[in-house]
Amino acid sequence: MAKKTKQTESTPVVDDGHFSLFTEYDIYLFKSGKHYKLYEKMGAHVVTHNGVEGTYFAVWAPNARVVSVIGYFNHWRDGVHKLSARWDHSGVWEGFFPDIKHGEAYKYAIYSNTGDFVEKADPFAAYAETPPRTASIVWEPKYEWKDQEWLEHRRQLAGKPKPYSVYEVHFGSWRRKTEENNRALTYPEMAHELVDYVKDLGFTHVEFLPLMEHPFYGSWGYQLTGYFAPTSRYGSPEDFMYMVDCFHRAGIGVILDWVPSHFPGDAHGLYKFDGTHLYEHADPRKGFHPDWKSYIFNYGRNEVRSFLISNAMFWMERYHIDGLRVDAVASMLYLDYSRKDGEWIANEYGGNENLEAISFLKEMNEAVYKDFPDAVTIAEESTSWTGVSRPTYIGGLGFGQKWMMGWMHDTLHFFQLDPVHRKYHHNEITFSIIYAFTENFMLPLSHDEVVHGKGSILGKMPGDEWRKFANLRLLYGYMFMHPGTKLLFMGGEFGQSSEWSHERSLDWHLLQYDVHKGVQTLMRDLNAFYKNEPALYQHAFDNKGFRWIDYGDRDNSVIAFQRLSDHKEDLLVVVCNFTPEVRYHYRIGVPYRGQWKEVFNSDLKRYNGGDVINSGLIPTSPVKYHGQDYSISLTLPPLAITVLKLERELNEFELKDIGT
Template sequence: MGEPVVAFSLFTDYDIMLFRSGKHYKLYEKLGSRTAQVDGVHGVYFAVWAPNANYVSIIGDFNGWNSASHPLKVRWDESGIWEGFIPTLENGTAYKYHIGTSSGEQLEKADPFAIRTEVPPRTASIVDTTWYTWEDNDWMGKRQAHNALDKPISVYEMHLGSWMRDANEPDRFLNYREIAARLVPYIQEMGFTHVEFMPVMEHPYYPSWGYQITGYFACSSRYGSPQDFMHLIEALHQADIGVILDWVPSHFPGDAHGLYKFDGTHLFEHADPKKGYHPDWKSYIFNYGRNEIKSFLISNALFWLDLYHVDGLRVDAVASMLYLDYSRNYGEWETNEFGGNENLEAVAFLKEFNEAVYTHFPDVQTIAEESTSWAGVSRPTYQGGLGFGMKWMMGWMHDTLSYFKEDPINRKYAHDKMTFATVYGFHENFMLPFSHDEVVYGKKSMLYKMPGDDWQRVANLRTLYLYMFTFLGTKLLFMGGEFGQTAEWNVDQSLDWHLLEYAPHQGVKKLVASLNALYKSEPALYEKAFSPEGFEWIEMGDRDQGVFVYLRKGHDRENDLVVVLNLTPVVRSQFRIGVPQEGIWQPIFNSDEHDYYGSGISATASKSEKIHWMHRDHSIAIDLPPLAGVVYKQKQTKTKKVKRIN
């Protein structure tokens, strides 16, 4: 029958009280499996929440998957936690929970708190440790400055399995350490401040991109061990690069070994299919009104921030959580107690999640992917908001791409799409995203969304990126976009790195690296990124010529930048624009330079004249390159530095 299960517990009465009240935010220190010593005997302690089970045992390689040999004992306190200590077991042991349900079913479930799993398609959990000797103290001590909302935040979004493959083994995933050796110097070269990994949590179905999670506490074993993933994060931190994880508390799949009907009942998911089933993704929705589920999810968020030193969480599909009628037809949903369509339990959970994160880790950021006009997503909870640090600006993304896809001759009819964002752009702390969702399912790559011949496509893409980096908010760009990937993203293969053999793609890559450098070096682009004081239109109505002019402002007037976009393939000589003050205005960035595969039309310095233009007392006459953007800055004199009053 094997070694006996010994009565042993890591739980105190206080732990149980916190768990049942939804306030235990470090359940990863209690539930799951971990090596321990009991009365001098080494072994493994197991604890699992299965309140409606009749019988729970540990099955695994060590006992021939025999469900009778190692039963756990349920706690006396009605918490629904089953636990026990099995002597002689060690790290590396593969196991599952055998659960006998009240209806007579015999289930085999992976551990919801396992920190490691077998490599898919195998589904067992593995006893392991999160022990690691971190060497990123320098980063951790100063990351608050890197993550602050008045600092430059430029995010490189990537999928681990399809960013890069070994050229000699294209069907093999690089492991976390191999990725670190390639990724760190690449991000340093490109100048991004942060990397965002699409979900790394264990998911059985690879084509789900990681969004159908079964192992919320386990980094995917496809790429290595927990320590291997920690090494990747550490290597990025040592290079002063932050790490954001994509987090999915909105739904989970119905795989037999996963969370669905974990103890034979709707334990993790809402029992009512009108609240508990997601019709789009054919997955299941957490019961946000259940205290134990709040403890599970918030503990999971803090687990990655705590034990993996992660610097932020991008929360997926927030809109699907907020609305009871999200993607549902009439009759497929029910109102809340006040007759509205808001999911009040999900709203309360999101607020509590953000409060917990910022209380325990005030130097990180949470970012909402929220696609509606819900008010206050990135406002503090004490002001009635949801408490996120930032929100993806989906409206800007859709409007901007809709404008740029038009042939320049027709852009005047879409002109307002380029200006509408500033109507609502300061209601939230917005991040501008060109994400993975925009380069799949027939939407075309970023490059091939652009109109015109090959040169014009590249020129349009360069100008689009200059617009993003000089507009309001923070920035996010999905992998491949930085060098003009031609094909849509394919999760089953590497990016087309061979394109960098060609000048147009080299030019786009150099441009993005230069834009990151510009963004980080010019305070006007980030000091007031979320404030109307940091942005001002100079010309927003020139639809016939396709010219936009705007001002970016920081704390000091000497750092003001004037951005000019010419979104037609016409060179505009001696084009007059208004400027905020007199002086010599010189170009500090031109997307049409030869280095970027541009036409090389020179943008020269210009001394202002006292000619009233574009509602300004002073103006300059400049040459505008075709399908390009130019950034101007006033040449500094020896006069005393003047600070802005507002």
């Protein structure tokens, strides 16, 4: 055992020729679950020790008897490059080897105290071989970032209202090079093609389904083995950094899907890492996920908490990621999630809440927002759990936003109905406002709604081609005018007609047809309109930004509401007609007397609509309506949304002149 030497909190241990990146304080933080930058210590790091360059390795394997680094450099033979167990009983094994260089493939060969022998990829690897190969790669990414202006802009906007329109992307199937054996684009290629596309359409953010290393492409990235490594399928870590940099320089934020809920049982992954249930619970009633046939992290183990929180911090610090969308939060919160009686273990109070996971999520959010107050965490949480996006100091989980799954399901169900039946389901389109401000909601039309036989969003719309596309344009218009931030899965923006498949490209050829081109033009205009109208985002999570005009006209399947900012000149009046009937002389109550103007209409000819519009200025009438002192008479286009704005409020002298 090495002799201990005196050290400070920031000084690595060097004694008897033994080199370590860890200090005693690092180990204290690690064992207490409070080390949020483990990636600076764990894994493989190219360093210079005593004037010699080599690679330092550190891995947590407390139940190991012998740990070696294996690779081509030793013909994959264990016992040649042995690591040493630290003297502090931390379970960390480490070693420095001058003959192992940057770019070398490696694994850990572990003989367990249980008698098992396993070969594992490095949980902290910065890079990995391209699947189906499974080794880690020694890699020290070197990249000169050029996104300082973006980061400063992000910092200045922290905590302030801003438009948030997200384009959700599965990297490998967005667009493929069909002339090159149908291959996916690389990070550098996407840095130009996708960046230009997202910027042209006006989305504020792009969100990628998980891009951390994963062995099975068909998992869409949700079964991770390399939590700290961008998948090598599309390029190097530097290539990934370049892509993020390009998004930022184009004024577009980058969100990554993050999966702290479960991991696969692949032999080279985290499962039974040192021959024991190290990262996961040993009892399958807590440690095995029946839906995904994967393994659940042991959130009560401090070292596991350090691993996961460090991972969240890693992507924001090292890769300048602007936010994390946290997958399957509901499965983490409930011990009986997707389990029958007898298949789960109650908590210490007899309840079904996973107290350890709740504590972990709160701590993760606190850590992220402490260091990155200008970033965002978004929960995919499908239940009525209270306070998901509320601060932890008032009992919330601390997320910045939460997916509004109820809105998504109710809205899609309503739109799938033939319009003749919609009046009987009117409450499905109005119910969301009852709870719209209980969380910081994001409205998602996500990848989950266009797979597993559900068809495309366009395919859900009823009727003939005209009605399908009119319904789709109405859906998107309603989504953008509804309180909350927005998310749309790729392909939806031009009316992809077939169900999404991860094995092939989107159907880009559809853009040769006017109906699909019209939807894409609508999406471009919606994003521009959203960003230019403070009433749509200033109070996105607050009832100050919304007021009903009429939610009860079920016979005509019409709803009308106001969107508001702190300035009355920003006020918008929104009217949705959910039937294919043109409604002439439809009266709407308005709060101000003057001249109104139609500023958005989803039935415009430029969207391949019928061009039923309200042209010119629309004067108010002194007729009281909908509880307002004034009203206007409109023509409501069929299966369409129309938005109006006060062009000019008339003063008392002008009112006398026109005799009103």
